[in-house]
Amino acid sequence: MPDQRRELAAFLRSRRERMAPAEAGLPATGRRRTPGLRREELAVLAGVSATWYTYLEQGRDIRASDQVLSAIAAALRLDGYERDHLFRLAGHPVTDDASGPEPLAPEAAAVPLLLQPHPAYLIGAAYDVLSHNQAAVELFPALFGGHRPPNFVRWTFTEPLAREVLVDWTVEARGLLARLRALAGRHPTDPRFARLIEELHEASAEVRAWWPQYEVQPRHSGRKRLRHPQHGVTDYAYTAFHLAECPEQTLVVYSASP
The missing domain is CATH 3.30.450.180 (Beta-Lactamase)
Structure with missing residues (x-):
């Protein structure tokens, strides 16, 4: 498995596992064998096939569209930095938003x-x-x-x-x-x-x-x-x-x- 697909798989898995079902608006279902969301639950939230998402998290040689990546990022509640990181790992150029002044804390x-x-x-x-x-x-x-x-x-x-x-x-x-x-x-x-x-x-x-x-x-x-x-x-x-x-x-x- 190429390193970038391995990194993408690890990143998706880590963000899925840190997200509690309650954060996603899912009802409690008793004890869960895995932390965070199940793959099938995330796929439903993102509106993608559970099998297809599983392939992506396994590092299979598939390519996600911008729309799919955006849906996954929204389902995982990624911040702007994490979203850009997801797009780069998936091999998508990240368009810089320079429409306004550069933000400064x-x-x-x-x-x-x-x-x-x-x-x-x-x-x-x-x-x-x-x-x-x-x-x-x-x-x-x-x-x-x-x-x-x-x-x-x-x-x-x-x-x-x-x-x-x-x-x-x-x-x-x-x-x-x-x-x-x-x-x-x-x-x-x-x-x-x-x-x-x-x-x-x-x-x-x-x-x-x-x-x-x-x-x-x-x-x-x-x-x-x-x-x-x-x-x-x-x-x-x-x-x-x-x-x-x-x-x-x-x-x-x-x-x-x-």
Whole structure:
């Protein structure tokens, strides 16, 4: 049995067994030999054949439609993260919903403010800046306060001041583009990436030259030289922390070297 079908079978079984019959609105029937719902009960709740569902949970080589997977997810009362996981295990692409602003927990949004006077900001999957403090406003002029939501990649390639702030602009910009490429590969259906990449191609000759070279990098911590408006060229260490609940949201904190 291929690993992915085995994982799908184990995931379905674990979620079925954790669901009490009362949660599904089923009457009590005395002692039960197995925890949670029976396969036949879940199949009825999802509106699918009991035999077919059994094959799916056994890891047989069958393919479920989006409608069937959605019905099973609803019957199991999966949350959004679990539903996406189910679709991926079943070999279905998960369409990213980018119709609105990227959600950010209030507790996470407050963290950059607590880190003042160290420049700090929270970025989303496509480098939208979701939260920041005043020190970040001072260090990255023209990134904030415009008519569009701030985006660190757009600022780097389209804002002339970015080439003054980022002392080693070519190295920093090229690495940033490689990280964007890696993230875009993880979200092939997310229109935010398509729009941003198209905009960058139109605005930047460097993007048009570097993008075909297909460089990829993960997000990471490191060091960079930045030109501070009061202190001049300063060597900064920056550290990236991924949020536990939303690992593609990243807190970035800068500290100046002594």
